[in-house]
Amino acid sequence: MPLPQIQQSVAQFVQQHGLETSVEARLLDLLSEVGELAKEVLKGGDYGKTGFTPTDDWEGELADALFSLICLANSTEVDLEAALFAALEKYRARLEEKGDAGSGR
DSSP: OOHHHHHHHHHHHHHHHHOOOOOOOOOOHHHHHHHHHHHHHHHHHTTTSSSSOOOTTTHHHHHHHHHHHHHHHHHTTTTHHHHHHHHHHHHHHHHHHHHHSSSOO
């Protein structure tokens, strides 16, 4: 399914289930979900004792974070497909200019 359709599906789901909320709550929810991903990384690496191996909950937590990100984008009227392509172009330009995709160098 193309990204614009995914965004629309999430918007319809949110509306159908009365899950509308503020942008602030959406951002806090996303941060919470990313925190849950971090917890899975800790668990998947035995709290730093080994390299990371995805846990049984990894995929679900990743999906929860994606859902939250899409909800935040929808709440702020961001076209994620256009935003993603713009980000890829930004990284491509950085790689060409500096040989690194990071912004802090």
